[in-house]
Amino acid sequence: MRGFLFFLFSLFFFSGFAQEGMVKAEIDTTNIRIGEQFQLKISVDETQNVIIPKLRLNGLEVIDSTKVDTLKNSLIRRYILTGFDSGAFYIPQQQIFVKNRAYFTDSLLVNVATVAIDTTKVKKFPIKSIKKEPYTFDDFKIYFYILLAALAIIGFWIYWFVIRKRKEEIEAPTYRTLPPYEEAILRLSELDEKLLWQNNKVKEYYSELTEIVRGYIERELNVPALENTTDEVLEMIRDFKKSDTIQTSQDTLDKLRSLLREADLVKFAKSKPLALEIEEDRKDAQEIVSNLKPKPIIEENDELE
Structure with a gap:
């Protein structure tokens, strides 16, 4: 009886160990400064019927990701991450499906630190006055339309009273009737x-x-x-x-x-x-x-x- 119980315990222990080792999450650093990038690698010890859902993050952002690579009998996918707020952030457990069975990666801690500024070396500038917005066409369009209307009126006046009259004088018949x-x-x-x-x-x-x-x-x-x-x-x-x-x-x-x-x-x-x-x-x-x-x-x- 004791031998049977020991066998069941051993079977459960090794089964759980195998499940935990099926998927793995790794990061190349645990400490970054605001805006710096680091890499997250997810590995799966299987190549058939594997589903890697969209990455779930809290306080961190995905900059880029690679396609799934096949290496021997494993699948590997890499992500480029960064953080724009200081603090300690966890990459939560990621759920991965292998042959319709769910596996979870470990959660990982990443510390995002602010960039220290040496105020003694920063050049000081005087306070600037309020900068006015640049002018746009909308600021002057009413004057533009008034100018166009004035030019049209002047052009019509010149044509009607000068050019047309001169043209009529030029086109007036200058020949004489022959006997x-x-x-x-x-x-x-x-x-x-x-x-x-x-x-x-x-x-x-x-x-x-x-x-x-x-x-x-x-x-x-x-x-x-x-x-x-x-x-x-x-x-x-x-x-x-x-x-x-x-x-x-x-x-x-x-x-x-x-x-x-x-x-x-x-x-x-x-x-x-x-x-x-x-x-x-x-x-x-x-x-x-x-x-x-x-x-x-x-x-x-x-x-x-």
Whole structure:
């Protein structure tokens, strides 16, 4: 009976000893100064099914930690700790699970001491006055917005009363209206430079050519030649000829009739005159402009003279 009890006691004793030796916590120093760092190492004599929970501390702080290292048949994890308050602090027992069984490390005592300051070697400085806060944009933004508004008003005033007025003066037309004859000759020259009929644009060429001639007649004789038909224009010219109010020849009137009717055929009947005929019509147009003029008005004083 005594032997059996001794066996049970021995079994319990060695089992407890094995449990205590399964996990271990060590620190590299027990005394530090405020802010100094020291290392805590937790070792587990097992590599399978091991859980190391988050470190629980009182008065100390974790600065950094390493991953779990495997060394032979053990797991090791290291922590870098420090303290910012003076005093004695315990690292409490840490609960570690090995194969779903809880094991506890020993608690460890760490003394955190203040740093002694030798006041005899510290340089003394005079008491400084209260330092004012630096200026920020918010302190001046109201003045900034007022300045922007003032600049906008001044800019608008300058544009409206100076620049715009000067621009209008510059853009004011400075050309003079050409007399009917000079305008017609100029437009005929510009028509020649376009090379319309040479590029198979005969219809456009005759439209512009007769428009020049009609425009000359309208301005020179003060009749709506641009709005009337060919027959109406020819009728007005015959009336002027009968009333002896224009200065021209019958040959010029015949050329005018021929030019206008040829243009109507090209525009409405899709007639295609030859190049020689087109050049002849161009000469006739200039001759019409040169020879079709109103008779000058002779005043009574001029007749008496």
